[in-house]
Each structure stands twice: as C-alpha cells, then as structure tokens.
Amino acid sequence: MDQARKLAGDLLTKITKEGAYSGAELDQALFNAKLTQQDKAFITELVYGTLARLYSIDRILETYSKVRLSKMEDQVLSQLRLAVYQMKYLDRVPPFAAVSEAVTIVRKKSPKAAGFVNGMLRSILREEKAVAFAGETDRLAFEYSLKPELVRHFQKTFGDRAPSILADLIQAEGLCIRVNQKKIASPDYTARLQEVGLEARPGWFSDQFLYLTRQGALRDLPGYRAGWFSVQNEAAALPPMLLHQLVPDGTILDLCAAPGGKSAYLAETPGDYRITAFDLSQRKLDRMEENFKRLGLTVTTRIGDATEFQPDLAESADGILLDVPCSGLGLLGRKPDIRHNMDQKGMQELAKIQARILRNGSRYLKRGGCLIYSTCTLNPAENQDNVRAFLADHPEFALQAQPLERLAEQAGARGLDNLLLHDGMLTVLPGAGLDGFFVAVLKKN
Incomplete structure (x- = not known):
C-alpha cells in the first residue's frame, strides 16, 4: 500500500471533514512522517492539488455516483x-x-467499498459520462474549480481578463521565502x-526573496530553526x-499583524x-513571538482590537x-480552503470591518506619517471602495x-505585466510566483 497516498487521504479527510487548516496540518504531518523528500513533495502536490480542484472533482464524482457524496465513508470519498x-x-x-492504489487503500478497511x-x-x-453545464459561468466554474458566485465576481470585476486570472489562481507557483539578512546573505543561503x-530563483523586487520550485516540510529546509528564513x-x-x-526610522504600528511577517x-x-x-x-501573539524569537528579532507584541480606539496610541x-x-x-x-469557505455575504461583512479598522487606525498616525x-x-x-470612502x-x-x-x-522592466495601477492604488494580479494583492499608500498632511 502506498503510504504517501494513504497519508494524503487522511489529511484530506481531516481538512474537508473537520475544517482543519490545510497549511498547518500538512506541515505538521510532513514534519512527523518518516518519508523521503520525494514522497513529501508528492503528498504536498496531492493535498493542495486536490483541494484546489475539489469543486470540479466533486462535480465529476456526482455525475458518476448514485450515492450522494455526503453519504460516503470518509476514507472512500x-x-x-485523490484518484480523480x-x-x-x-x-x-x-x-x-x-x-x-485507491482501491488497495480502501480495501484494507472495507473490501465491499x-x-x-x-x-x-x-x-x-x-x-462514460460528461459533466453538464447550465451556461458559460457554470462551465468556467468547472474549468477553474470555483463556486459560480465567485466566478461571477471575477467576471464582473475583470471582464475578459477573468479566465486568465482564474487560471493563475488554480495553484500557486512554488514557494517564496524571505532570507533573514541578519542571519545569512541570500547568495549563501541559495548555496x-x-x-x-x-533550486531557487531571486525575487522580482528584492534579492532578499527566493522562489523555490519544489515544496515539502518547511522545517526540513536548511536553517529553519536557526531563523535563516x-x-x-x-x-x-x-x-x-x-x-x-x-x-526609514521611527515608531511603527502593525495593527493586524499575525502571523507577523510584515513586522519581521x-x-x-x-x-x-x-x-x-x-x-x-x-x-x-504567542505565535508571533515564537517567530520573532526564531528569527532573532526584537518586536513588541500587544493584544488589541484594530476596530477599537486606544487613547494612548x-x-x-x-x-x-x-x-x-x-x-x-x-x-x-496558495490557500485552497478559501475556495470552499468564502462567499459574497462574507465579503460584504469583511468590507465593513475593514472600513472601521481604517478609520480607527488612521487616528494613531502623526502628521506627515504614512499608512x-x-x-x-x-x-x-x-x-x-474602502480607500475612496475613507478619503x-x-x-x-x-x-x-x-x-x-x-x-x-520596475516590474515592467523585468517583464512582469500583472501590476495594475488605477487611481493611485496598486493591484497585483496573481502569476509569476506572486499572489494577488492590493496596496494603497496614504499620507497624513
């Protein structure tokens, strides 16, 4: 029996059935498993790939199965x-x-299944059968493995560019790490x-970043415990x-900081x-402090709700x-769990919270400071919309x-065409190793 596929199935069950976070579960399991690096990379591919394509995979299974997926045994499903x-x-x-391999693994527990x-x-x-589509949005939902309501969101927001963006969001390209220059220089860590x-290639904006083409357990990478990255x-x-x-210097407040990467x-x-x-x-805070300690950094941590005003700040x-x-x-x-958990209602509620955080956080900035x-x-x-309303x-x-x-x-000079500037704000579209992102820089006059 293939132990890699068995472990991948167990992880998939825990993530989909119990709502466990895929990144943390996978990293912990791979760290504890006595497997080769090749097997660990294969498990990572299986788990993340299956989660990324889960909507489409389930559509295929529903087309062929007379048994509802919710009625199947966890291991069978x-x-x-994984097999599909x-x-x-x-x-x-x-x-x-x-x-x-799927049949062998299932037979060990349930010969009938x-x-x-x-x-x-x-x-x-x-x-033997074809998946039926209700229309173009439904077809795109299957092709790019995303709920139709989220496909409609991308179509409305990005128009003709939506399919290429959805394609870039299927699976992230490799792993990006930041080398801790206080511990080791990037060329030395590359060696x-x-x-x-x-193998690793340097970042688009800084040689401090390296893109790794192969993934596995993070704690197996050189210098993890020593805080090299x-x-x-x-x-x-x-x-x-x-x-x-x-x-370049002064007092910095990172108001929604966990897990602490930006402060670090x-x-x-x-x-x-x-x-x-x-x-x-x-x-x-405990998680951040653990990271800062591993990296050898001095950062103060403090409990605080970013929507509530703290007069001393x-x-x-x-x-x-x-x-x-x-x-x-x-x-x-990179986080396929979001595909299954996010919807329009959740997005609307988040936008309201973000607006409150922006209004409150702006009260902590000195004149001449930047947010x-x-x-x-x-x-x-x-x-x-949040930034315009605030301004x-x-x-x-x-x-x-x-x-x-x-x-x-800088991005254009290096061949990147996925940074979009509009009304003084920046949207980074996914691709070339970069995640989708949004940035606005505000100065208090």
Missing part, C-alpha cells in the same frame, strides 16, 4: 477525490496506478539550498517594503524602528501597517501614487 485528481490533472501519474471505488474510477477513466538539491510571498512584502522606503520584514531592515505588532488574541506612529482581514481571493492558489492599507484579495469593495471623509489624508508607480515600472 477522500481516496476517490491524479487521473484528470496530474499528467505524471499513470491513471491505472492511481486507480489501483473497494469494489465500488474500482467500478466508479474505471467508469471515469473510460469517460545551502543547492547542497540539498533545491521566513515564508512570505513577495506581494505580501510590498507594504513593509514601501513603508521602509517612506519611513521591517525588523530585519537596517532602519531604526520601534515596532509594535498587535492582534486580537494571546494565541496569535493617538498620533503616536510615524508609520502604520494595516493589512486588514480580508476574503483572501488573491490567495486561492499602508493592504489586502490579499481581488475585490474592489474591500480595496478601492472622502478624511481630507487630511492623500494618496501617494509615486512609490507604487516606481514599483510598476
């Missing part, structure tokens, strides 16, 4: 999903091998990666990168900063990071477009 992913979306796996799995997968392999058979997509690093350019970025720069990272719970900050909680549509390729408002979503209601009520603030224009020019 997970192995069916391998058969339909993973070219390097022979389809009959995927069928055979093994016959059902075998018959169903062989029917799918022979393509360490090569020693263990891992952090996982951070380069798009997510744009807010602290911009703030460092505009505010600033603490790793040569700037003379006094950084306080806030979040709602002690549990989140009034006009105290030279720079503020507001990476607000969002719908995460720019991370669909970076950012999200990892591709939703105008959470992005441009209409706060004439003492103004957009700073120049830093964003320089970023877009």
